[in-house]
Amino acid sequence: MSDAKALRCNDLERSIKSVVHNLYGPLLLDTCEYCCVYILRIQAALDAWGLPSAATCPGVHLVGRYAGARLARFTFQSCYLVSVSVADSFQCDSHLICISLSNNSIATMYGGTFSGLEGLESLCLPHSNIAVIDGGAFDGLTSLTTLDLASNDIFNNPPAALPPSLQTLDLSLNNIPELSKQALAGLDQLKRLNLSKNDFDDTSTWGGQVFVDLGKLQTLDLSSNTIAIIPSGTFTYLTQLQTLDLSSNTI
Amino acid sequence: MPSGTFVGLTQLQTLDLRSNGIGSISSGAFARLTRLQRLPLGGNHIAFIPPGAFAELSELQMLFLSDNDIDSIPYGTIAGLTALQTLDLSSISTLACIPIQEVRRLQMGQGAPPLTIYMENTTAASSKADRLGQVTRHAQ
Numbered sequence: 487m488s489d490a491k492a493l494r495c496n497d498l499e500r501s502i503k504s505v506v507h508n509l510y511g512p513l514l515l516d517t518c519e520y521c522c523v524y525i526l527r528i529q530a531a532l533d534a535w536g537l538p539s540a541a542t543c544p545g546v547h548l549v550g551r552y553a554g555a556r557l558a559r560f561t562f563q564s565c566y567l568v569s570v571s572v573a574d575s576f577q578c579d580s581h582l583i584c585i586s587l588s589n590n591s592i593a594t595m596y597g598g599t600f601s602g603l604e605g606l607e608s609l610c611l612p613h614s615n616i617a618v619i620d621g622g623a624f625d626g627l628t629s630l631t632t633l634d635l636a637s638n639d640i641f642n643n644p645p646a647a648l649p650p651s652l653q654t655l656d657l658s659l660n661n662i663p664e665l666s667k668q669a670l671a672g673l674d675q676l677k678r679l680n681l682s683k684n685d686f687d688d689t690s691t692w693g694g695q696v697f698v699d700l701g702k703l704q705t706l707d708l709s710s711n712t713i714a715i716i717p718s719g720t721f722t723y724l725t726q727l728q729t730l731d732l733s734s735n736t737i
Numbered sequence: 738m739p740s741g742t743f744v745g746l747t748q749l750q751t752l753d754l755r756s757n758g759i760g761s762i763s764s765g766a767f768a769r770l771t772r773l774q775r776l777p778l779g780g781n782h783i784a785f786i787p788p789g790a791f792a793e794l795s796e797l798q799m800l801f802l803s804d805n806d807i808d809s810i811p812y813g814t815i816a817g818l819t820a821l822q823t824l825d826l827s828s829i830s831t832l833a834c835i836p837i838q839e840v841r842r843l844q845m846g847q848g849a850p851p852l853t854i855y856m857e858n859t860t861a862a863s864s865k866a867d868r869l870g871q872v873t874r875h876a877q
Contacts (some may be wrong), residue, residue: 507818655746717740717746719741721743721745727746728749729751730746730749730752731753732754733777734755737738737754
């Protein structure tokens with residue numbers, strides 16, 4: 487076994503331990519279901535463990551393995567996860583309230599991935615190399631209050647269909663150059679919006695209308711962009727805003 | 738920083754404008770931000786503060802002006818800042834004078850909180866430091 491592969495195996499072993507640790511903690515599982523999920527998780531990691539070389543690691547594909555498991559929290563961090571495929575990954579699991587898939591290598595979030603998860607409150611996908619989010623990726627997440635997409639490669643507008651129940655939206659550390667007027671439409675429960683460290687330069691295209699539904703917003707972080715122009719009235723609708731961070735721009 | 742940029746933000750408590758290229762602020766830039774408590778303006782190129790720029794900020798507790806190109810703080814600039822607790826004037830090598838009379842008057846006010854003024858690396862004003870020290874000691 488090469489050094490590189492041995493290293494990767496150690497990483498995976500740690501990942502498995504971490505996953506198992508997370509399973510032991512907050513899960514609301516009975517013993518039978520717990521064992522089922524435990525085995526599936528180990529198998530998923532072993533798939534990656536037996537890879538021909540570290541350089542061509544295809545990662546772990548999460549496809550339908552967890553269907554039927556009655557999880558409350560699902561954590562799959564730093565496990566070389568490269569895709570979360572369609573609904574069957576998480577379908578039939580209305581008990582799930584938190585999914586965390588940070589530090590993986592998911593490039594595309596497909597439509598319907600999380601359908602059926604009406605109870606999900608928190609979806610954390612930071613550091614996952616996500617570049618493309620299909621329009622219906624978050625469809626069905628009617629209880630979602632927290633969506634963390636920080637530190638990915640998102641370069642277009644935030645996806646059109648963000649759940650209107652959102653209270654916290656983190657899009658920091660992406661490559662978004664502008665916001666369309668509809669980008670944040672309907673997010674009338676949003677309290678915290680982090681747009682720092684993107685590629686915003688001219689906010690005149692936003693025209694104030696982009697924030698028209700955000701009457702409950704309390705914190706807006708636009709720091710570390712290259713914003714040079716903020717037209718009068720841009721923030722007119724943010725009547726409850728308490729913190730506005732515009733530091734490290736070029737105003 | 739033109740006036741009207743922040744219109745409507747009547748509940749704003751923190752407005753962070755550090756490390757921008759701000760060269761000047763208009764007299765109405767912060768108008769009607771009456772709930773503002775923290776205003777970091779450090780690390781810009783502000784050379785001149787128009788009188789009345791902070792006039793309506795009666796709840797402002799922290800004003801950070803460090804690392805700018807200010808040469809003077811005109812009479813009246815801090816007169817209305819009755820809740821001010823921190824005034825950061827550090828690293829302003831161009832600053833020639835400090836509004837000692839105004840600071841003193843602020844501190845005389847009924848229920849005025851103790852005011853701490855930071856002046857590290859603001860050498861041009863160092864000759865005034867002793868007198869300012871008396872003011873802050875008096876405040877405490």
